[in-house]
Each structure stands twice: as C-alpha cells, then as structure tokens.
Amino acid sequence: MGSADRNGPGTGTTRERVRRGEAAPAGRAEPPLVVLHGWLGLASGLAALVVVLLGAWYAGKGEPGPVDGRIQDAVYGVEPPWRYAARGLDSLGEPLGAALLVGAVAAGCLLLRRPRAAVFAVVGVALPVLAATLLKHLVGRTIHGDANLSYPSGHTAFLTAVALVLGLLAAGGRARPLPVLAVAAAVGAAMAWAQVALGAHYATDTLAGGCTALALVPPAGWLVDRAADRLAARSAPGDPT
Numbered sequence: 001m002g003s004a005d006r007n008g009p010g011t012g013t014t015r016e017r018v019r020r021g022e023a024a025p026a027g028r029a030e031p032p033l034v035v036l037h038g039w040l041g042l043a044s045g046l047a048a049l050v051v052v053l054l055g056a057w058y059a060g061k062g063e064p065g066p067v068d069g070r071i072q073d074a075v076y077g078v079e080p081p082w083r084y085a086a087r088g089l090d091s092l093g094e095p096l097g098a099a100l101l102v103g104a105v106a107a108g109c110l111l112l113r114r115p116r117a118a119v120f121a122v123v124g125v126a127l128p129v130l131a132a133t134l135l136k137h138l139v140g141r142t143i144h145g146d147a148n149l150s151y152p153s154g155h156t157a158f159l160t161a162v163a164l165v166l167g168l169l170a171a172g173g174r175a176r177p178l179p180v181l182a183v184a185a186a187v188g189a190a191m192a193w194a195q196v197a198l199g200a201h202y203a204t205d206t207l208a209g210g211c212t213a214l215a216l217v218p219p220a221g222w223l224v225d226r227a228a229d230r231l232a233a234r235s236a237p238g239d240p241t
Contacts, residue, residue: 032225033116033117033120033168033169033221033222033224033225034168034218034219034221034222034225035222038177039176039177039178039181040177040180040181040218041218043177043181043214043218044214044215044216044217044218044219045215047210047211047212047213047214047215048211048215050207050208050211051135051152051208051211051212051215054151054152054204054207054208055135055138055139055151055152055208058139058141058151058204059139059140059141060139060140060141061141061142062141062142062143062145062146064202065202065204067203067204068202068203068204071196071203072196072202072203075193075196075197076196076197076199077197077199078197082197083197083198085194086193086194086197086198087194087198089159089190089191089193089194090155090191090194090195090198090200092155092158092159092191093154093155093156093158093159093191098125098129098158101162102121102122102125102126102162105121105162105165105166106118106121106122109121109169114169116224116225116228117169119224119228120165120168120169120220120221120224121165121169123220123223123224124161124164124165124216124217124220124221124224125158125161125162125165125217127161127216127217127220128157128158128160128161128212128213128215128216128217129154129157129158129161131157131212131216132152132153132154132157132209132212133154135151135152135208135212136149136150136151136152136154137149139151139152141202141205143199143200143201143202143205144199150200150201150202150205151202151204151205151208152205152206152207152208152209152211152212153191153192153195153200153201153205153206153208153209154209155191155194155195155200155201155209156188156191156192156195156201156205156206156209156210156213157209157210157212157213158191158213159187159188159190159191160184160185160187160188160191160209160210160213160214161213161216161217162187163183163184163186163187163188164180164184164213164214164217164218165217165221167179167180167181167183167184168180168217168218168221181214184210184213184214185210188206188209188210188213189210191206191209192206192207192209192210
C-alpha cells in the first residue's frame with residue numbers, strides 16, 4: 001500500500017493534491033474569484049435567459065414597448081441638477097471614462113499583489129461590453145432612427161459589470177452572493193436611469209444590459225480561476241511523498 005493510501009487523501013505529490021482540489025496551487029496567494037453555483041449560478045443563467053427572450057421580442061423594432069413608454073414618460077428630460085448626475089454617470093461608460101475606471105481597478109489589484117484579480121477586472125468587464133456590442137448588431141433594435149442600435153445598453157452592461165467584479169473581489173469567491181447581486185443591481189439601475197433620462201436607451205435595453213453583465217461576469221471569473229489554477233499546477237514542483 002502506497003503512502004498516499006496509508007496516510008489518507010491529504011497526502012501525495014503537490015501536483016496530485018492540486019488536481020484533486022485538496023490543496024491550493026503552489027504560489028497561490030489569492031482566494032478563488034467565483035464559485036459558480038447556488039444563487040450566483042442561478043442568477044447568471046436567468047439573466048442570460050432574459051437577454052435572449054427580450055432580444056427575440058424586440059428584434060428589428062424601433063419603437064418603445066408599453067413598459068418602455070411609461071418609464072420614458074416618467075424619466076426622460078430631467079432638469080438640472082439631476083441632468084448633471086445623469087451625464088456624470090453616462091461619462092463613466094464612454095471610452096475614456098471606462099478605460100480609466102477599469103485601469104484603476106486593475107492597478108489596485110496589482111498593487112495588492114492579486115494578479116488574477118487584475119485579469120478578472122479586465123476580462124470580466126470587457127466580455128459583457130463586447131457581447132453587448134455584438135448583440136446590438138444581431139438584434140437590430142433601434143432608437144431615434146435606424147442608425148442608432150440600442151439593444152442592449154452597453155453603458156449599463158459596463159457599469160453593472162464593474163460593480164459585480166468589485167463586489168465579488170471584495171466579498172471573496174465563497175461569500176454569500178446576494179449582497180453582491182443587490183449592490184450590482186443598484187449600480188446598474190443608476191446607469192439605467194441615466195440612459196433613459198438622457199434618451200439614449202429604452203428601459204428594456206438597460207435591463208438587458210444589466211442582465212448581459214450578470215450572465216457573463218461570474219463565468220468569466222470562474223474561467224480566470226480555472227486558467228490560473230492550471231498554470232499554477234503545471235509549475236508546482238514535484239513532491240517525493
């Protein structure tokens with residue numbers, strides 16, 4: 001009987017223990033980014049379903065739906081100082097503001113010696129934004145003319161993704177996801193309000209934007225974890241025991 005059988009599952013080479021999930025990879029100083037199950041996995045799956053269903057319903061259309069019209073009547077055309085707040089939020093989703101915000105988050109992660117968190121900050125935000133851009137062309141919903149594709153809202157996807165990334169990093173991969181989801185929803189709702197108030201999007205565009213982020217950020221974190229763990233396992237030194 002080998003030493004691993006005599007001494008229980010906690011023995012064996014370092015590389016074997018990493019592969020079985022019984023030990024952290026050598027050199028790993030970071031907690032897992034995302035544990036993709038339970039409430040977080042369910043929320044991600046439901047969000048993806050919402051994006052698909054709304055996209056199918058509004059494909060090729062250029063008019064607001066009944067809910068869009070009511071919200072637009074209540075929110076559109078806000079006066080200062082609320083208009084200044086809406087423009088400030090909108091600027092965060094513009095190329096310069098987005099680059100500065102994501103760069104600051106990634107730089108902070110690197111200063112804290114959390115390289116996989118820095119990668120997550122970039123990938124976790126870039127993926128929903130790229131998906132929103134692709135979906136705009138696939139769905140073809142427009143606002144203010146045929147040249148203005150609106151579904152889903154890239155600005156809402158961006159800021160919701162940033163909030164999700166920050167929330168998951170702050171809470172830790174194994175923390176309860178409900179507070180993280182609540183904060184991300186509040187941040188996404190703020191950007192959604194700004195987009196409708198400025199006339200840039202219908203309300204359902206912004207809902208789909210937030211759901212795009214929720215559908216993709218947790219899987220992005222899970223994939224970054226898996227890739228980082230595999231690299232660490234490959235570089236783990238052999239253990240004669």
